[in-house]
Amino acid sequence: MPHVRFRLNGVETDVEADPDRSLLDILRGDLHMTGPHFGCGVNECGACNVMVDDHAVASCDTPLWSVAGKEIVTPEGLGTAGRPHPLQRAFIAEQALQCGYCVSGILMSAAALLKRNPKPTAAEVKAALDRNLCRCGSHNRMVRAVLRAAAELEAP
Amino acid sequence: MTEPPPAPKLPVSLAANPKLSSWIRFSTEGHVTISPGKVEIGQGIVTALAQIAADELDVDIGRVQLVRASTAASPNEGVTSGSLSVQQSGRAIRQVCAEVRQIFLGVASDRLGVGIEALDVKDGTISGPGNIRTSYWELAEEVSLERDAIPGAIPKPSAQRVLAGSSVQRVDIPDKVFAHPRFIHDSALPGTLHGRVLRPELYGAKLVALREDAARGIAGFVNIVRDGNFVGVVSETEHSALTTLGALRKGAAWSSGETLPDEDGLAEWLKAQPVESTLIDRKTASRANEKTRTIRRQYTRPYIAHASIAPSCAMAQWTQDRVRVWTHSQGVYLLRTDLALVLNLPIENITVEHLEGAGCYGHNAADDVALDAVLLAKAAGGRPVRVQWSREDEMSHGPFGAAMAIEVEADLDAHGEILDWRHSIWSNGHAARPGRAALPALLAGTELANPFPRTISANPPQANGGGGDRNSIPLYDFPAWQIESHRLLTMPIRTSALRTLGAQGNIFAIESFLDELAAERGEDPVALRLRHLRDERARDVIRSVARRANWKPQKQSGTGYGIGFGRYKNTGAYCAVIAEIEGAQDISVRRLTIAVDVGEAINPDGVINQIEGGAIQATSWVLKERVRFDRQRITSNTWTGYPILRFSEVPDVDVELIQRPECDSVGAGEAAHGPVTAAIANAVFDALGVRVRNLPITRDSLIASMELTA
Numbered sequence: 078m079p080h081v082r083f084r085l086n087g088v089e090t091d092v093e094a095d096p097d098r099s100l101l102d103i104l105r106g107d108l109h110m111t112g113p114h115f116g117c118g119v120n121e122c123g124a125c126n127v128m129v130d131d132h133a134v135a136s137c138d139t140p141l142w143s144v145a146g147k148e149i150v151t152p153e154g155l156g157t158a159g160r161p162h163p164l165q166r167a168f169i170a171e172q173a174l175q176c177g178y179c180v181s182g183i184l185m186s187a188a189a190l191l192k193r194n195p196k197p198t199a200a201e202v203k204a205a206l207d208r209n210l211c212r213c214g215s216h217n218r219m220v221r222a223v224l225r226a227a228a229e230l231e232a233p
Numbered sequence: 234m235t236e237p238p239p240a241p242k243l244p245v246s247l248a249a250n251p252k253l254s255s256w257i258r259f260s261t262e263g264h265v266t267i268s269p270g271k272v273e274i275g276q277g278i279v280t281a282l283a284q285i286a287a288d289e290l291d292v293d294i295g296r297v298q299l300v301r302a303s304t305a306a307s308p309n310e311g312v313t314s315g316s317l318s319v320q321q322s323g324r325a326i327r328q329v330c331a332e333v334r335q336i337f338l339g340v341a342s343d344r345l346g347v348g349i350e351a352l353d354v355k356d357g358t359i360s361g362p363g364n365i366r367t368s369y370w371e372l373a374e375e376v377s378l379e380r381d382a383i384p385g386a387i388p389k390p391s392a393q394r395v396l397a398g399s400s401v402q403r404v405d406i407p408d409k410v411f412a413h414p415r416f417i418h419d420s421a422l423p424g425t426l427h428g429r430v431l432r433p434e435l436y437g438a439k440l441v442a443l444r445e446d447a448a449r450g451i452a453g454f455v456n457i458v459r460d461g462n463f464v465g466v467v468s469e470t471e472h473s474a475l476t477t478l479g480a481l482r483k484g485a486a487w488s489s490g491e492t493l494p495d496e497d498g499l500a501e502w503l504k505a506q507p508v509e510s511t512l513i514d515r516k517t518a519s520r521a522n523e524k525t526r527t528i529r530r531q532y533t534r535p536y537i538a539h540a541s542i543a544p545s546c547a548m549a550q551w552t553q554d555r556v557r558v559w560t561h562s563q564g565v566y567l568l569r570t571d572l573a574l575v576l577n578l579p580i581e582n583i584t585v586e587h588l589e590g591a592g593c594y595g596h597n598a599a600d601d602v603a604l605d606a607v608l609l610a611k612a613a614g615g616r617p618v619r620v621q622w623s624r625e626d627e628m629s630h631g632p633f634g635a636a637m638a639i640e641v642e643a644d645l646d647a648h649g650e651i652l653d654w655r656h657s658i659w660s661n662g663h664a665a666r667p668g669r670a671a672l673p674a675l676l677a678g679t680e681l682a683n684p685f686p687r688t689i690s691a692n693p694p695q696a697n698g699g700g701g702d703r704n705s706i707p708l709y710d711f712p713a714w715q716i717e718s719h720r721l722l723t724m725p726i727r728t729s730a731l732r733t734l735g736a737q738g739n740i741f742a743i744e745s746f747l748d749e750l751a752a753e754r755g756e757d758p759v760a761l762r763l764r765h766l767r768d769e770r771a772r773d774v775i776r777s778v779a780r781r782a783n784w785k786p787q788k789q790s791g792t793g794y795g796i797g798f799g800r801y802k803n804t805g806a807y808c809a810v811i812a813e814i815e816g817a818q819d820i821s822v823r824r825l826t827i828a829v830d831v832g833e834a835i836n837p838d839g840v841i842n843q844i845e846g847g848a849i850q851a852t853s854w855v856l857k858e859r860v861r862f863d864r865q866r867i868t869s870n871t872w873t874g875y876p877i878l879r880f881s882e883v884p885d886v887d888v889e890l891i892q893r894p895e896c897d898s899v900g901a902g903e904a905a906h907g908p909v910t911a912a913i914a915n916a917v918f919d920a921l922g923v924r925v926r927n928l929p930i931t932r933d934s935l936i937a938s939m940e941l942t943a
Contacts (some may be wrong), residue, residue, distance in 0.1 A: 176275025
């Protein structure tokens, strides 16, 4: 089996696996990272989103070979309870979820948005999250949470 | 002579599970463990229950730990559904805590040598005059709770509760935001194998041949399980299970399936089926004005999918003739009952434990996949097996919310006032949950070599809120009415409980029809409703929402406003909604203004979250959702085939919560769907003059309605 190397949440990672397998399958099955969630398997719901070189991508639809040499961030790498990312703080402050299954992917889409656009409007947040599905109807809280995080990031 | 006061009674869940220790335990380390029979499904119930316990016991909420429901130890509270968790579990836990607090005070009083009335509890520390003190934790080993609850303990009056009524942050949210494994999907046990089940594309098709050789050669292969039409694979890894399943699919030959109805003629089909008819309610007028005309309208809603973001998942592990099951089912005891029926095992041999799943919004495939896991785990040599459905199976083989056709007819007098009102419903039953019947209701049970028949969905009795007939009895003071429900006795498309059961369809019909009558009379639809409502709580939500939305705003071209109202199950939460919509061909909902009364709101932000979520989900149902099928198969088995509302399409939702601490708490999760549905439809009429009576309201249904109007 070929080796594929990439940085995962800041750590050099070397995976020996069929390079055609999906990144989601590698993350969950081989690396035991359960932050990215399976939802549909065909890039239609966003539950499995991760950041690859600061872009939100559906890991279910991303072959392992395509991330060689890239920088990958999963929800586990965003922040921790001790050192939360402003998005995580904001999602708690806004109580921005119900069941929370979609949230890990939404955090990834939002984190990628804030990287390229630190001061988004509400409409820009909605556009950035438009490929992420939420079934519980927590959308408006999530938009508020992303705007809150953006404001916090901007504050000195 | 005065009547003696009625003997105090225990809340229903506590009467069914009276042992105090089954609900509550104290540790010497300073924790109190609460064990409810209801489960977290994203509605925030564990937080609300922790608030109730902390209030009643006078302990910091941080000391309260909630354990997940399990048939091994939890009280049996049936199913977590019907917006009853705060009502049932909350009242039981409040009562338990009130009694347990008194028990501890009694023991403390003996130990400290002062009367109970001189004692005070603060964060679990019990203190009396002269700095004497003990605590729940100190007394934990001395006080036995292995006894049954006795009716009569009096919980605190609402004014003395500190946490109830405050928006405590939900205890489960940090895990979900920090990606700590909490979902069943993320909770693999050591040595877990992975299973997948092969299901036919054609509805009801039979497996006629299966070639297994290719599947058996795949790396990681462990086993194939075949029992009649039930076929599944067990593999070392998820990847291997999926690859093996793919090979098995290629090697499978299926018969043709059953014929499905014509999706474009659903109302006609529903009304042509054999039915069981029930008179739900009849009210007769003593005297009436002369009838001058009768108006009849028909409203429909399609089959609606639960469409959980996570495909259903379960784990099972056998040890000899005992099996342990992990599930996100809404009812662990009910699932156990059906598993015992399928497996022909005594229930003592089965333990069912809850782990959180994604929001389910009713009876989805959670229970089905649990049986799948149990059957596959039989071939796993004692190792645990985790089974997860595919997106396609989730959207086509799980139960759907039932399609409905509803006829409403009113006799009017010369002034357009309602003299008589008739409401008839044609629909499959809205409940086929497991554990309720002599035969199991689990999908794989119908696929075995010795199959169980498919459970034809029933309707819960009116006393429990009804099913297809839920919310069909008007809350308005019409002088006479007759309400009938026709439940189908055929079920080519599998239906079971979806959030609100029949209430969404019935409220849509009633509130649309009222709007039509108001328009005909030239009367303001808010005024018309208020004129026919006597219940002050109902009038309050309508007046509040009208005030909040500045009813009725100046109409601009291309925009419209509509109102909808309902009291969920006619006994639960009151909810009134004003929708603001815009558009001509494609409708977009700009804003939903909502007033809601759930009695005592334990966690106001939690209630608002549920109402917002319900409102947005209902908007999705109204504008987008319809299970699609041809005559052989469900075709809407992807998110492309079954689109739901996206971020860019979501309306602003503004909720006013009317707090009534003196009134019993009722649930909030299903209050908004019916009123939102009607408010949107009524706003569409306001904007376009087009009455859409068939959901969903799409470009196609608008055009069809325009053609009818023309």
